[in-house]
Amino acid sequence: MNKLISSVSPHFHTPRTSTKIMLDVIIALMPAAVASVIIFGWRALLVIGVCVLTCVLSEFLFEKLCKKENTVSDLSAVVTGMLLAFNLPVSIPVWQAVIGSVVAIIVVKQLFGGIGQNFANPAITARIIMLVAFAGPMTNWTNPVGIPDSVTSATPLAVMTNGGALPSYKDLFLGYYPGSLGETCTLALLLGGIYLLIRRVISWHTPVAFIGTVAIMSLVCGKDVLGQLLSGGLMIGAIFMATDYSTTPSTKWGKIIFGVGCGLITILIRFWGNYPEGVSYSILIMNILTPFISKLTRSKPLTGGGKQ
Amino acid sequence: MKLHGIRVPHKKNTANSVPVRLGVPKTVYIPMSMHIGKPAKAVVKKGDTVRVGQLIGEADGFISAPVHSSVSGTVAKLEDMTISNGMKVQCVVIDTDGEQTVFEGVKPPEVNDLQSLVEAVKNSGAVGLGGAGFPTFVKLSVKDLSKLDAVVINAAECEPYITSDTRTMLDKSEFILKGIEALKKHLEVKRFVIGIEKNKPEAIEKMRRLAADTDGVEVKVLPSSYPQGGEKVLVYNTVKKIIPKGGLPLDVGVIVINVTTLAFIGEYLETGMPLVEKCVTVDGSAVKEPKNVIAPIGMTIADLLEGAGGTKAEVAKALYGGPMMGLAVPSLDSPVLKNTNAVTAMDVKEATPPKPTPCIRCGACLNHCPLRLDPREISKAYKTASPEDLLSLQVDLCMECGCCSYICPAHRPLVQTNKLAKAMLRTYKASAKKEGK
Structure with a gap:
């Protein structure tokens, strides 16, 4: 008689895997990737490629070196690479993109234990570190393809702070303005967001709370609401970064608090801070608060008033 | 308030299959414990002639249940048998005569209060x-x-x-x-x-x-x-x-x-016929013709599968019940029990559990638990051996439905860890009680 497999129930499992979830995120990022190439030219593809490759390689080598089980196949490093690239100006020197990617994967993710263990979003933290380390290149914005260099290449948020001519809402929506290569095209990011919602990879709570807070606060402060929503890293931040599993709360109310917090900090930095943009910082600060939010919003088990 | 749950594939292939009565097997193995509580005490011995519906094990203690013969034939022996929860229980083995003569004592009970x-x-x-x-x-x-x-x-x-x-x-x-x-x-x-x-x-x-x-x-x-x-x-x-x-x-x-x-x-x-046979759904990826059958209690799963039309692949795992909470049997010699409502026979592909990968903190487990427990935190508390945390996480509420394990995209053994955590908490409570005294 053959030996039977003995295992504890359940004996059925969801066909979903971590890899498939990451693949969905990559698919959702594709419209923005295509848009970045159309808007900023082929160099966008180079930056994305360099970041993805470096992230995957760093993860592979680090795990090899530490004799840890290899997790490259879960594709999370690809997602980090894409997101980091999307947060860089298209003119970023390749070696700086490489350093940023290494920092994202090794310092922010792997040193804290790898996938699911890091408390801060790798792409955002790496971007902030790069902003400090390479302040010049990181804020050297180029105009979209077809707009001559003679035209000022300040980001819309900088224009709003310092004055000047703002691109039309249509151009803002389509992403035809200077900015990080993957953050400008709201249309593409929204398409990706809808895909993630349909695939149930993310829930609506964080993005709606985040974007809603920014909209309401802009209205209250008498700012250009649509301009605030369509420019800067708000869309990519709210849809793709503030919904990262590892670094944000898992409960419904936790997500809402996280989103509102991000929105408030973004507004604070945008309207009263020294930087024109605050999305990255807001998400990083809320990442740090996540364990507390999680504890605060933990669902109450249905004990029906039973004994301890 | 809506309770959470999960969507599992229904696979109700046999909903239209009217149960067919299986032929009497050569031998049946009837354990004295097919219930929660104290095992029944066997009241027959080797060589006794038994008939369908005859008492062969009497209830012992308050929470216990009597056991009856599902066949007519001769008691071949009384032996110890390992049942699927790992316990050894006494088991009455009966060689059948194929007559299925009904025991003369079987008559409708008088019920007036x-x-x-x-x-x-x-x-x-x-x-x-x-x-x-x-x-x-x-x-x-x-x-x-x-x-x-x-x-x-x-x-x-x-x-x-x-x-x-x-x-x-x-x-x-x-x-x-x-x-x-x-x-x-x-x-x-x-x-x-x-x-x-x-x-x-x-x-x-x-x-x-x-x-x-x-x-x-x-x-x-x-x-x-x-x-x-x-x-x-x-x-x-x-x-x-x-x-x-x-x-x-x-x-x-x-x-x-x-x-x-x-x-x-x-x-x-x-x-007045006691519980001696069961309608059993026979299905699973290894089963040739999924169907409902009526089987005498004590029939081995091997006989049951054979009687239901055989298998189309080697059985790699067989369950009492369905895939969500079913119990894997140690061998195909395990008998049909009173509470066997289905036997699921799986081929290698269906039976092999997916490999666990690291938790990605997606929160699917805690957002699908019907009782709103947090399996992720429970796992953490179990791994760090913190029974106080397990107490406040209310792990002893867990009904072991398996939603968390099913839905986990990293295929973490969550409900399995909950079970271990429950045992840890029990030990902790017991020792706390002792110290308190």
């Missing part, structure tokens, strides 16, 4: 046929009838593959009615709620017709999300009450009874 009803149910050998195998008469021994508001009939059948309760509703509705009437009369209950998952339209239709003709019976259509048949979920979704932790349905004025158990009681009251 609650006490005689409880006695009859006890003598019938009835246990919870939905899976748990809790002796039914214990459930019916209600001390204070005024506390009882309703009887919830569990016809959710939320496990994939299984359709034996569906068949009970379609084929034995007259016995369900008889069971309801007996309980109505002697338990003085006025309200009966039959909870059926939405994916069984024919059964719902049939039960609605029954309810239309009977006072106090209502049908509650439950959403198609697992685990509707879990006692706590069922009671909440039918009468909107939450059974307190560590309590019984009776604490919220309810008795829950499985629909097949109830139909069996109805049938027993009419015929």
